[in-house]
Amino acid sequence: MAQDDKIDLCIVGAGPAGIAGAERAAAQGLRVVLVESGEIGGVAHNWGALPSQALSAAAERAHQIRTARDLGLGADEPRINFARVNARIRAMIDDVSPTVSSEHLIGQGIEIVRGRAKFTGPAALDVGGRSIKASYYFVATGSRPVLPDIPGRNAIAYFTPETIFELTRRPTHLVVIGAGATGLALAQAHLRLGAKVSVVEMVEPLAGEDSELVECALRRLRAEGLQLHTHTGVVSISASGDDEMTIDIKSGPDETQLVGSHLLFATGREPDVDGLGLELARVRMAGRRPALEKFGRTSNRRIFIVGDAAGHNGVHAARHSAERAIDAVTGNAGAEALVPRIVYTQPAIAWAGLTEYEARAKLGDRFEIVRCPLSQTAAAWARAESHGHVKFIVDRAGRVLGAGVVGSAAPELVSIFALAIAQKLTLSNLGALVVPYGAFAQIVVTAAAEFARGRPDGGSKGWQNKLKRLLP
Numbered sequence: 001m002a003q004d005d006k007i008d009l010c011i012v013g014a015g016p017a018g019i020a021g022a023e024r025a026a027a028q029g030l031r032v033v034l035v036e037s038g039e040i041g042g043v044a045h046n047w048g049a050l051p052s053q054a055l056s057a058a059a060e061r062a063h064q065i066r067t068a069r070d071l072g073l074g075a076d077e078p079r080i081n082f083a084r085v086n087a088r089i090r091a092m093i094d095d096v097s098p099t100v101s102s103e104h105l106i107g108q109g110i111e112i113v114r115g116r117a118k119f120t121g122p123a124a125l126d127v128g129g130r131s132i133k134a135s136y137y138f139v140a141t142g143s144r145p146v147l148p149d150i151p152g153r154n155a156i157a158y159f160t161p162e163t164i165f166e167l168t169r170r171p172t173h174l175v176v177i178g179a180g181a182t183g184l185a186l187a188q189a190h191l192r193l194g195a196k197v198s199v200v201e202m203v204e205p206l207a208g209e210d211s212e213l214v215e216c217a218l219r220r221l222r223a224e225g226l227q228l229h230t231h232t233g234v235v236s237i238s239a240s241g242d243d244e245m246t247i248d249i250k251s252g253p254d255e256t257q258l259v260g261s262h263l264l265f266a267t268g269r270e271p272d273v274d275g276l277g278l279e280l281a282r283v284r285m286a287g288r289r290p291a292l293e294k295f296g297r298t299s300n301r302r303i304f305i306v307g308d309a310a311g312h313n314g315v316h317a318a319r320h321s322a323e324r325a326i327d328a329v330t331g332n333a334g335a336e337a338l339v340p341r342i343v344y345t346q347p348a349i350a351w352a353g354l355t356e357y358e359a360r361a362k363l364g365d366r367f368e369i370v371r372c373p374l375s376q377t378a379a380a381w382a383r384a385e386s387h388g389h390v391k392f393i394v395d396r397a398g399r400v401l402g403a404g405v406v407g408s409a410a411p412e413l414v415s416i417f418a419l420a421i422a423q424k425l426t427l428s429n430l431g432a433l434v435v436p437y438g439a440f441a442q443i444v445v446t447a448a449a450e451f452a453r454g455r456p457d458g459g460s461k462g463w464q465n466k467l468k469r470l471l472p
Contacts (some may be wrong), residue, residue: 004291009031009329010125010134012117014043016315017307018140019100021322026108028330033134034105035127037116040101042104043142046093047162054089055165056185056344059192063346070384080194081352083168112381119281122300136302136329139276140322143269143308148177152237158263161186167262171195175247175260178236179205181343183266184221188345191226198227198258200234201431206343210356212391220387237263267417271309285446295328296321314342338422340414344460349387351413353402354419359393367401372447374407379440390443396409398426398451409440416444427451
């Protein structure tokens with residue numbers, strides 16, 4: 001493509017957000033250039049979310065073998081070969097790669113430019129000496145791990161969530177610093193694959209998530225053998241012999257030591273925007289992060305930040321943010337969709353809409369909480385997965401304002417909750433669902449019945465409205 005050709009959109013970063021934005025824009029007839037200096041698919045595809053899901057799947061299968069007696073089968077300790085698990089993860093990534101390959105994108109009319117990008121002004125981007133001038137620019141460069149400044153950190157070998165999949169031997173004792181969603185999911189996966197695992201967290205695990213749901217998940221993790229040190233800081237790290245390290249930790253006045261074989265830092269992420277020349281593009285910053293308006297628009301009206309670089313968590317959220325920004329650019333933006341939050345532990349945690357804390361701050365006491373244990377479904381008992389419950393935040397008319405679930409089916413159920421909130425449905429509306437027998441979704445109908453119990457109007461807005469709709 002000649003440099004003076006009209007380019008509608010230039011996207012920097014070919015991860016989930018960049019690819020989703022490029023495909024959406026190309027489908028709407030825009031001329032798109034997608035710039036990437038590394039692997040197509042980004043961190044999520046090559047070193048992050050996808051391999052993490054594959055590792056968790058292997059760990060879940062090992063857990064099922066170990067607990068097969070719960071279903072009346074012979075149980076045994078699974079034979080785990082970390083090298084084979086690692087090889088399967090790499091093979092799986094290769095198998096999926098055609099869906100995010102250059103050829104796949106080029107086939108949709110998207111031009112791929114390889115190289116590092118840097119803004120040279122408010123409306124110009126340089127990639128390896130080529131000046132790209134476009135009507136709009138999307139920065140979808142993702143995020144990178146934040147590493148705490150701990151004495152001795154750089155004197156020992158350690159892993160991040162992007163490098164932990166390089167392990168080809170099972171850790172004897174994996175120490176995870178950080179009990180957020182990523183840290184706990186990776187900790188549980190390695191625990192189920194036979195490693196001893198300790199997690200150290202300065203504050204509360206999964207801070208910001210619903211405490212009821214979190215406590216339910218943590219009980220299961222502890223029951224499986226996870227050693228969880230909360231309100232605990234890391235004082236220092238040092239090598240302590242062949243293939244061992246000592247982590248000095250402190251909780252209040254109490255100090256102790258953990259002796260581990262491997263160390264994983266899962267202490268958060270920050271936007272990976274260094275070196276992009278955002279200052280030359282006149283993008284206003286808020287500390288180390290670009291200051292963003294609706295749809296990820298920056299102070300430079302041509303430039304948007306999307307995906308993890310804009311602080312969105314999860315592949316689904318990153319993709320959605322890019323697609324929303326494309327719709328805003330093309331004038332097709334409709335009502336904003338509700339993006340669920342998911343923690344991929346087992347049991348998983350998922351939430352959509354207002355939390356209990358947010359409801360109290362916004363509504364005072366003008367809301368109700370409806371809880372139902374998953375053990376009220378046939379699916380839970382048939383599959384020996386009776387742990388967990390759903391939690392609905394509803395107004396006094398029964399309209400769903402927020403909802404969460406902890407349990408193995410959480411990632412599937414939360415989509416129903418998000419749709420109900422977006423469509424302003426009531427629990428009475430959800431109670432009309434016809435759910436196949438043996439599905440975890442039966443809990444939604446059960447919760448609706450629980451809310452309606454004892455109410456003269458059955459939990460709806462009143463029989464009068466229903467009658468009016470039937471009259472001519």
